[in-house]
Amino acid sequence: MTEVDDYILTEDESYDVIIVGGGVSGLTAARELKKHEPEIKFKIVEAKDRLGGRTKTITLNAADGRDHWDIGGQWVGRTQTHLLELMKELGVEYYDQYSDGIKWMQIGRHSPRTYTSDLPKASEIGQYSVFELINFLIAYPRLIKLVESINLKNLHETPNAKELDALTVEEWFRQNGNHRFFTDIGEVSTMSVYGVPAARMSMLYYLYYAKSAGRLEDLFECTKNGAQAFRIKGGTEQIVNRMASEIGEENVMLNSAVLEIDYSNESKAIVLVQDRKNPTKIKALAARRIIITAPPSECSRILFTPPMPYAKKQLFNGTPQGSLQKFIATYETPFWRAKGFSGEILSSGATEFKGEVLPLVCVYDATTHNGNPALVGFIHNTFWSDQTFEVRKNGVLRVLFLVLKTAFDYEPYTGGCPASVVPAGNMNAFLHIREPVSM
Numbered sequence: 001m002t003e004v005d006d007y008i009l010t011e012d013e014s015y016d017v018i019i020v021g022g023g024v025s026g027l028t029a030a031r032e033l034k035k036h037e038p039e040i041k042f043k044i045v046e047a048k049d050r051l052g053g054r055t056k057t058i059t060l061n062a063a064d065g066r067d068h069w070d071i072g073g074q075w076v077g078r079t080q081t082h083l084l085e086l087m088k089e090l091g092v093e094y095y096d097q098y099s100d101g102i103k104w105m106q107i108g109r110h111s112p113r114t115y116t117s118d119l120p121k122a123s124e125i126g127q128y129s130v131f132e133l134i135n136f137l138i139a140y141p142r143l144i145k146l147v148e149s150i151n152l153k154n155l156h157e158t159p160n161a162k163e164l165d166a167l168t169v170e171e172w173f174r175q176n177g178n179h180r181f182f183t184d185i186g187e188v189s190t191m192s193v194y195g196v197p198a199a200r201m202s203m204l205y206y207l208y209y210a211k212s213a214g215r216l217e218d219l220f221e222c223t224k225n226g227a228q229a230f231r232i233k234g235g236t237e238q239i240v241n242r243m244a245s246e247i248g249e250e251n252v253m254l255n256s257a258v259l260e261i262d263y264s265n266e267s268k269a270i271v272l273v274q275d276r277k278n279p280t281k282i283k284a285l286a287a288r289r290i291i292i293t294a295p296p297s298e299c300s301r302i303l304f305t306p307p308m309p310y311a312k313k314q315l316f317n318g319t320p321q322g323s324l325q326k327f328i329a330t331y332e333t334p335f336w337r338a339k340g341f342s343g344e345i346l347s348s349g350a351t352e353f354k355g356e357v358l359p360l361v362c363v364y365d366a367t368t369h370n371g372n373p374a375l376v377g378f379i380h381n382t383f384w385s386d387q388t389f390e391v392r393k394n395g396v397l398r399v400l401f402l403v404l405k406t407a408f409d410y411e412p413y414t415g416g417c418p419a420s421v422v423p424a425g426n427m428n429a430f431l432h433i434r435e436p437v438s439m
Contacts, residue, residue, distance in 0.1 A: 014286045015041045018271055020258050020302075021293035022046030023053020027243040028086065029291050034247065043285065044247070045273055047257040051244050057235030062330050062372035068235040069328045069366060069374060077227040079214050087232070090242040094230040098365040099222035101342035107188055108132060108181030110351045132181040139176040143216065150211035155431060161204060165427045169206045170198035184348040191380060192346065192362045193219050195322025196421045205422035205430065222344070222364070233369045256283075261290060262305040263437070295420050296433065297321050308437065314429035319420050325379040327396055328366060334373035336365070347399070349380050359384045359395040375400070 017033060019026045022044045033040050050056075056072040076083055076094060087094065104112045113127045125133065146164075151157045158164070164172075173186030190198045190206070210216040214225055222228040232238060244252070255276040263269040268286045275281040292299060300316040307313065336343045343365035349357040359379045366376035377396070379385075384392055422430045 013284065014268070015043050016287065017042040017289045017291060018269075018285055018287040019044045019291045019293060020271075021053065021298075022048075022051040022252060022254070023293060024055060024239060024243075025293035026053070026291075027051065027240060027247065029293060030247050030251065031243050042251060043287075044252045045256045045258055045271065045285070046252065046254050047276065049255050049276075051252065051254070052237055052240040055236040055240055057237035060328065060330055060374075062368070062370075062374070063332050064370065064372050067330075067368045067370055067372040069330075069368070069376070070232075070235050070237070071326055071328065073236055074231060074376070075228045076230045076232065077213075077218065078225045078229055079218065087239060090239060092238050092242065093233040095233060095369045097222045097228050097231055098337075098367060099228075099342050099344065101337065101340050103342050103344040104346070106345070106347040106350075107184040108179070108348075112345075128181070129179075132179050135177055135179045135182050136185075139182055142176060147207050147210045147216050150207050152208070152211055155204070155208060155427065158204070161427075164207065165202050165204040165425055167203040168199050168424045169201045169203050172203045173198060184350070188346055188348050188361065189220070191324070192378065194421050195324035195378075196320075200320075200421065200423055202422045202424040202427055204427045208427070228364065231369075258302055260303040260305065263290070264305055295319075295321055297420065309432070311429045311432040312435075312437065314426065315432055318426040318429060319422055322421050323385060324361065325385060325392065327377055327379065327392075329375045329377075329396075329400070331373040331375075334365070334367055336375075343375055345377070357383055358399050359392060360399045363400075 016037075017040065019029050019042060026044055026046070030042055030044055033042055044051075052072070054072045055070065057068050057070050059066050060069055075097065076087070078084075102114045102116055104114060106112045108128075113124075115121070115124050128136075149159055155161060169186050169190050170183075173183045177183045177186070186198045190196055190201050193209075194201060210219060213219050213227060218225045219227050253273065256273045257276055258271055259274050259282065260272040261269060262272075268288055269290050271285045271287065271290065273283045273285060275283070296316050296319040308316070334343075343363065345360060345363035347358065347360045347362070349360065351358060357380055361378045361380055363375055363377035366374040368374070379392060379396065384395065387395070
């Protein structure tokens with residue numbers, strides 16, 4: 001890369017802070033900077049043609065005309081206090097996720113079972129074999145104790161941290177489960193929350209993520225402190241749009257991919273930005289500080305001078321994104337509610353045919369606050385991600401019919417992605433995610 005001092009930069013191209021990434025994190029960083037230092041000069045550099053990152057709200061045909069649904073992130077939990085406070089400041093309202101009624105679970109066998117609470121009630125136990133119950137009652141408390149043992153402030157002080165990081169989630173569940181029901185729980189939990197098979201995740205990261213949420217159950221529940229407790233009126237893009245309005249469009253560069261960051265000069269860093277609409281056009285920006293809010297895997301695309309510390313490079317190269325495809329099906333009526341069902345489905349995807357995987361991982365009621373009925377769900381990335389839209393659509397309809405036993409109108413859309421994932425053996429690098437790098 002050319003030496004930093006070789007660049008001739010105008011005052012318009014120099015900033016106090018450059019923020020890489022225009023998702024919720026990047027916008028929040030900009031908003032906080034402006035709140036505490038109103039005169040600060042900053043620029044958000046975003047590679048896509050829009051702000052919002054993994055949030056995106058679309059308008060679909062609905063029972064009552066048109067309405068808004070999220071094809072990106074859509075839920076807020078009670079323990080996400082910072083986000084709830086931000087929404088309060090922005091005047092963004094939310095409402096409870098509907099979860100009343102009977103739920104479906106296709107775990108441990110190919111035919112669905114039903115339940116009405118977080119764990120099966122006494123009246124529902126008859127659906128499970130003695131072996132399934134014994135295995136669950138022994139292994140599940142063991143899993144909860146492991147979550148409770150996690151030291152969030154100093155992960156290395158967690159008992160057996162190194163051994164847990166060397167294990168995948170699949171390995172732990174197989175070692176502790178002598179029945180398919182329990183091993184399916186491990187697979188469905190990683191697919192639904194992170195978008196990856198259990199074989200691709202560090203057990204230590206699985207436990208760390210759960211402890212960060214409060215409890216393991218909080219990652220899956222729609223009530224109490226569950227991560228799916230609330231939905232936002234009008235869609236999560238409202239958070240983005242209202243922050244963007246406060247920040248000002250003059251402080252944002254869209255369609256601008258960061259190619260290189262040279263931070264070898266203590267007084268300023270140089271950021272080379274490529275215009276995605278005109279790839280031959282590359283612009284140099286300067287800043288005293290840089291905040292990177294892009295996912296770790298996206299940071300691996302950037303050339304750093306000098307090179308990032310080893311742990312940071314390992315983090316960027318070894319923390320892939322999960323991959324789930326999302327669909328929304330709109331209806332004339334919420335027929336599942338009329339039948340006493342919540343609309344919730346959890347599925348391992350297994351069938352009576354060896355090797356076959358059905359598309360659905362999980363489904364929830366997505367009826368809007370305006371009362372327009374819908375279901376939202378996520379599709380297994382194994383096999384289904386490479387299929388055509390029509391094949392995916394028909395696969396989704398087949399499973400919904402299998403469970404609901406009802407024909408319906410549909411309008412499925414795909415999109416979204418849940419979270420970053422740490423594979424086995426890479427937690428030491430992950431711990432450096434918030435660590436600043438000196439210029």
